[in-house]
Amino acid sequence: MARSPRSDDERSAESGKRLAADGGSVSDADGRLSDLTSFFRERPRLRTLAIAGPPYGLLVFFFAIPLLAMLVVSFQTDQIGGAWTLGNYVDFLTSETYLTVVWRTFLLSVQVTAIVAGVGYALAYSIVRFSRRTTLLLLLVILPFWTSYIIRMYAWINILQSDGVLDSILNLVGLPALSLLYTETAVLIGFTYVWLPLAVLPFYASLTNLDADLIEASKDLGAGPIRTFLSVTLPMTINGVVTGVVLVFIPTFGSFITPRLLGGTNNVMIGMVIENQFKSAFNWPFGAAIGMVISVVVVALLVLATRLGGGLFGTGGETS
Amino acid sequence: MSAIDSVTGPFERFAQAHASRMASVVIAAVLAFLWLPIGVLVFMSFADGGVLSFPPEELTLRWYRVFLSNDAALDAIVTTLTISIPATGITVALSTMIAYAVDRYVFTGRNWLQLLSTLPIIVPLVVTGVAMVLFFNGTLGLPDYVSVVIAHVVRTIPFATLVILPTFISFDRGLEEASKDLGADEFETFRQVTLPNVFPGVIAGGLLAFTLSFNEFVYTYFVKGSGDPTLPVYIWNQIRYNVTPEVNVISVVFLAVAVSMVLAAVSLTRVDLIARR
Numbered sequence: 001m002a003r004s005p006r007s008d009d010e011r012s013a014e015s016g017k018r019l020a021a022d023g024g025s026v027s028d029a030d031g032r033l034s035d036l037t038s039f040f041r042e043r044p045r046l047r048t049l050a051i052a053g054p055p056y057g058l059l060v061f062f063f064a065i066p067l068l069a070m071l072v073v074s075f076q077t078d079q080i081g082g083a084w085t086l087g088n089y090v091d092f093l094t095s096e097t098y099l100t101v102v103w104r105t106f107l108l109s110v111q112v113t114a115i116v117a118g119v120g121y122a123l124a125y126s127i128v129r130f131s132r133r134t135t136l137l138l139l140l141v142i143l144p145f146w147t148s149y150i151i152r153m154y155a156w157i158n159i160l161q162s163d164g165v166l167d168s169i170l171n172l173v174g175l176p177a178l179s180l181l182y183t184e185t186a187v188l189i190g191f192t193y194v195w196l197p198l199a200v201l202p203f204y205a206s207l208t209n210l211d212a213d214l215i216e217a218s219k220d221l222g223a224g225p226i227r228t229f230l231s232v233t234l235p236m237t238i239n240g241v242v243t244g245v246v247l248v249f250i251p252t253f254g255s256f257i258t259p260r261l262l263g264g265t266n267n268v269m270i271g272m273v274i275e276n277q278f279k280s281a282f283n284w285p286f287g288a289a290i291g292m293v294i295s296v297v298v299v300a301l302l303v304l305a306t307r308l309g310g311g312l313f314g315t316g317g318e319t320s
Numbered sequence: 321m322s323a324i325d326s327v328t329g330p331f332e333r334f335a336q337a338h339a340s341r342m343a344s345v346v347i348a349a350v351l352a353f354l355w356l357p358i359g360v361l362v363f364m365s366f367a368d369g370g371v372l373s374f375p376p377e378e379l380t381l382r383w384y385r386v387f388l389s390n391d392a393a394l395d396a397i398v399t400t401l402t403i404s405i406p407a408t409g410i411t412v413a414l415s416t417m418i419a420y421a422v423d424r425y426v427f428t429g430r431n432w433l434q435l436l437s438t439l440p441i442i443v444p445l446v447v448t449g450v451a452m453v454l455f456f457n458g459t460l461g462l463p464d465y466v467s468v469v470i471a472h473v474v475r476t477i478p479f480a481t482l483v484i485l486p487t488f489i490s491f492d493r494g495l496e497e498a499s500k501d502l503g504a505d506e507f508e509t510f511r512q513v514t515l516p517n518v519f520p521g522v523i524a525g526g527l528l529a530f531t532l533s534f535n536e537f538v539y540t541y542f543v544k545g546s547g548d549p550t551l552p553v554y555i556w557n558q559i560r561y562n563v564t565p566e567v568n569v570i571s572v573v574f575l576a577v578a579v580s581m582v583l584a585a586v587s588l589t590r591v592d593l594i595a596r597r
Binding site for chain 1: 329331332333335336339340342343344346347350351353354355357358360361364414415417418420421422425427429430432433436437439440441442443444445446447448450451452453454455456458459470471473474477505506507528531532535537538542552555556559560563567568570571574575578579581582586
């Protein structure tokens with residue numbers, strides 16, 4: 001590779017290389033690579049660029065710019081490159097059907113988030129405070145998260161469909177069948193099932209980082225377990241709670257798989273409307289506009305969460 | 321204060337007396353909720369009668385044989401692997417670079433790099449999926465295969481970085497100083513000192529990236545045109561249009577891949593690294 005013309009600086013690097021070469025493990029290829037590294041060492045900015053540049057570039061070009069492209073397309077008429085228009089937004093925001101869908105999506109997301117936060121926090125608290133086999137339990141909780149999302153939904157189809165596993169069991173003990181598939185309950189169960197492992201992680205992290213002495217101090221001062229929880233534990237772990245809430249609410253709000261597979265025709269969510277624009281209606285700019293509507297909700301929530309002190313970067317680990 | 325105490329008192333005493341037992345009940349109930357559906361799925365893959373009959377009359381390996389002679393399903397696995405393997409390689413390289421840069425260097429835009437490598441987790445998949453199909457297919461006109469691999473890289477980078485970065489941060493930099501004092505240059509130090517120390521974390525990040533990519537559905541569904549579905553897309557079509565008991569068998573394949581990958585990753589790092597950062 002290109003040798004540095006600044007041979008004064010080069011010499012020290014060269015001697016370093018020779019020293020290492022005396023160890024006998026440096027081949028020609030290594031030598032050339034060493035030249036390359038000394039070339040970069042003398043140019044720290046270039047070195048940083050060489051290491052941070054490729055991932056930076058990929059994320060900007062293939063993640064950030066597509067999102068901007070979506071913004072641009074959302075202002076075009078019914079095909080990409082069409083005339084500029086506000087029509088997509090006007091159509092969406094004046095349609096009672098779509099606004100109902102957005103409202104329903106919001107309510108469902110709030111319910112899912114509340115259920116998952118409640119159950120997940122109770123689980124994380126139980127594991128951290130009362131169990132000695134934390135590693136095994138945590139592993140058992142997060143393992144389902146790494147299996148296919150669709151498969152996890154399919155498992156619930158098996159269970160909830162009429163005459164499925166649940167109904168058969170109810171039948172065996174003499175109870176009436178529920179036929180829960182294609183109801184809102186099914187959607188809530190499905191979401192709770194997929195997000196619970198994800199939410200437990202930040203709860204667990206913030207609870208582990210909580211100084212146990214504080215809890216002891218609270219009890220020494222005469223507070224019972226419930227007061228200690230409400231006045232010490234919960235406030236001290238609020239960052240983890242906020243992070244967990246964000247991690248559950250946002251993907252629920254944008255979801256289309258769960259309502260499509262488990263929900264009936266009464267449970268249309270906004271993500272399904274987008275899917276429909278791209279997979280059957282083929283009105284991409286309109287789909288892009290709905291994507292922007294979701295993004296606005298998401299950004300608003302993130303701003304709110306940051307105000308409340310959620311750790312966006314740390315997924316909840318930085319409570320201390 | 322005492323008025324409040326007199327109301328909460330009985331609850332406090334109850335919580336004090338039964339806290340440990342309640343915790344056990346919560347743990348048992350949630351683990352049952354998480355694992356029973358998976359158990360049902362595995363069990364039903366051996367069921368004779370098919371999807372609709374529970375409990376099954378007889379257990380059989382028939383659906384496994386059907387699966388192994390189903391070219392469409394096997395092709396879907398091959399298609400998935402031709403995407404996941406290169407995507408995982410690229411992701412591991414890029415995530416290691418992110419971890420190295422963020423851990424070592426102070427540079428303008430460092431916070432932006434961290435934000436960018438976290439955001440794909442936060443932006444709803446459907447939004448990014450739509451943005452990608454608009455830009456990759458609409459604006460750039462990239463070939464299907466390239467689009468999908470890039471999409472998988474974007475999807476997996478945040479998770480791989482989440483696992484790899486802590487191993488860099490917890491690594492004792494004194495060892496690197498020692499190596500450099502002994503005359504090794506930066507590349508040699510990286511190869512002979514840093515890399516062996518962070519290697520388990522890098523491998524674990526790769527295993528999780530592969531698992532995620534193997535399961536990836538939403539981006540693929542939007543970005544990839546028709547034809548040659550990946551396994552998750554194949555399953556999606558099966559579930560939506562014609563469910564056969566074979567889907568249960570494919571589910572077991574997914575489970576086996578996920579469980580073995582995650583267990584391998586966990587044995588290489590500490591499980592709470594996935595939770596903490």
